Amino acid sequence: MPPGSAERRFQSIQRSERRTESVQWTESVIQRTLKGIEGIGGDRLRGGYSRHVFTSSELELREWFRAEAAARDLDLEQDGNGNLWAWWPGPSRPRQAAVVTGSHLDSVPGGGAFDGPLGVISALCAVDRLRACGFRPARPVAVVVFAEEEGGRFGLPCLGSRLMTGAVDPARALRLRDADGYTFAEVAEHRGVPPRFIGPDPERLARIGTFVELHVEQGRCLADLDEPVAVASTIDPHGRWRLSFTGVGDHAGTAVLDDRRDPMVPAARAVLAARAAAREARADQARATVGRVTAYPGGTNVVPSRVDVWLDARAAAEPAARAVATEVEAAARAAAEEEGCAVEVREESWSETTRFDPALRAGMRAVLGDVPVLATGAGHDAGVLAAHVPAGMLYVRNPTGISHAPDEHAEPADCAEGVAALARVIAEQAACGEGGG
Structure with missing residues (x-):
């Protein structure tokens, strides 16, 4: 034709x-x-x-x-x-x-x-x-x-x-x-x-x-x-990572603060680290988002034993998106160690x-x-x-x-x-x- x-x-x-x-x-x-x-x-x-x-x-x-x-x-x-x-x-x-x-x-x-x-x-x-x-x-x-x-x-x-x-x-x-x-x-x-x-x-x-x-x-x-x-x-390019923080579950009313190993604390610091890392890479149009947080067992009056945080990182260039995720992971590991918790980081998806x-x-x-x-x-x-x-x-x-x-x-x-x-x-x-x- x-x-x-x-x-x-x-x-x-x-x-x-x-x-x-x-x-x-x-x-x-x-x-x-x-x-x-x-x-x-x-x-x-x-x-x-x-x-x-x-x-x-x-x-x-x-x-x-x-x-x-x-x-x-x-x-x-x-x-x-x-x-x-x-x-x-x-x-x-x-x-x-x-x-x-x-x-x-x-x-x-x-x-x-x-x-x-x-x-x-x-x-x-x-x-x-x-x-x-x-x-x-x-x-x-x-x-x-x-x-x-x-x-x-x-x-x-x-x-x-x-x-x-x-x-x-x-x-x-x-x-x-x-x-x-x-x-x-x-x-x-x-x-x-x-x-x-x-x-x-x-x-x-x-x-x-x-x-x-x-x-x-x-x-x-x-x-x-x-x-x-x-x-x-x-x-x-964009990716998703799951950060799983584990500590010790306890009673919110009886667990002494200095004795706690509360995974919510390093999880919260990871959220703040995501915003900071994206701001540092703003020239590369970086975005970092934590839109999902799950605490286990999930009671209002319970110190959680595990907290899962999902990180979404994107940028105009692949190195910048990867760098944001790496920076958040480093901050998460440092915060977990300070609180006496462990953290596992898993990449769930990555698209170039x-x-x-x-x-x-x-x-x-x-x-x-x-x-x-x-x-x-x-x-x-x-x-x-x-x-x-x-x-x-x-x-x-x-x-x-x-x-x-x-x-x-x-x-x-x-x-x-x-x-x-x-x-x-x-x-x-x-x-x-x-x-x-």
């Missing part, structure tokens, strides 16, 4: 679409869909949503996705790692060099309404938009829902995509435990995902010709630039700098115009896939700049712009021609 013919076809369709007010239709669909799922996984304690993999709320969202795929006659399948794939066209067409889009449906504890679901909803709407225009893709198109992207239940982010690509040892993944002590293997088996099938899936990975993930912006660059949509350039495919990015900008190009400190399944296939991302403006919290937001008009952009990218990548393929 001559270069740009799909784009010319799409431009002519866009002119027709303006006459049928498709933008307003897309806004309405996105608003209605978000409204339809807003009661699923609402967190009364934290606010926002807690939709963790294989919990009742996440399973309900999976059923919602199955119904949406069926309504569009998309052929749905679940892979061995619990990821969902909805294919257009159906099973009669070969599934190679596919254009894949989508995101995830799980959330962080108390997360916002857009992180994950917007990418899935937008992918479905983009398929609707292309079909309404009369497109028939020459290459197959798939909408994917990746499992456990946030790591909210088992602690390892992008678990579904990491397993599929072989980025994590399946034996390690199966041993992961949730807050109630259940292993990933036990939960997956109970939910119809046999552990014997969990792990690298090179055949499925080889089907992907291009992967494009749409996501609500995490930050407020687009609001400052007064632009609704951007493409991604890189993801900053992700550079999205430059040719794909250039192609997306050629289709979309001179849209902004943004780096981000937030991890995504697209970042995992980028090591194996041409991958890219689209961001939709977040006027609050807040993410992973209830105030996360995107305006319906901007969401519609995101769907239009995604549809144009899919059309170009799927090489849709006159009369279909």
Whole structure:
């Protein structure tokens, strides 16, 4: 097909679409869909949503996705790692060099309404938009829902995509435990995902010709630039570490202060050390966060016997992110020794700098115009896939700049712009021609 013919076809369709007010239709669909799922996984304690993999709320969202795929006659399948794939066209067409889009449906504890679901909803709407225009893709198109992207239940982010690509040892993944002590293997088996099938899936990975993930912006660059949509350039390197402090449990009312070996004290100093280390590396755009602390046994009137602290460290450059973690570990060990406690430090995940495919990015900008190009400190399944296939991302403006919290937001008009952009990218990548393929 001559270069740009799909784009010319799409431009002519866009002119027709303006006459049928498709933008307003897309806004309405996105608003209605978000409204339809807003009661699923609402967190009364934290606010926002807690939709963790294989919990009742996440399973309900999976059923919602199955119904949406069926309504569009998309052929749905679940892979061995619990990821969902909805294919257009159906099973009669070969599934190679596919254009894949989508995101995830799980959330962080108390997360916002857009992180994950917007990418899935937008992918479905983009398929609707292309079909309404009369497109028939020459290459197959798939909408994917990746499992456990946030790591909210088992602690390892992008678990579904990491397993599929072989980025994590399946034996390690199966041993992961949730807050109630259940292993990933036990939960997956109970939910119809046999552990014997969990792990690298090179055949499925080889089907992907291009992967494009749409996501609500995490930050407020687009609001400052007064632009609704951007493409991604890189993801900053980032890692997670668990610091487990152990001491001696005792009674809060009878344990003499000078005799205590209280692991909460060095844990608290580690939290302060994280902030200090990030400030020292501010020139490298370092961020260090302790967003989760668990004390055992967890009684108000009990000196804990163990305290677990989870450190998240990120920076624009890998050495800086590593240096922050190293500095926090040194401070934690010194504080533990002073208190008479022990500390164990374990790296739970590490992601190097992700550079999205430059040719794909250039192609997306050629289709979309001179849209902004943004780096981000937030991890995504697209970042995992980028090591194996041409991958890219689209961001939709977040006027609050807040993410992973209830105030996360995107305006319906901007969401519609995101769907239009995604549809144009899919059309170009799927090489849709006159009369279909």
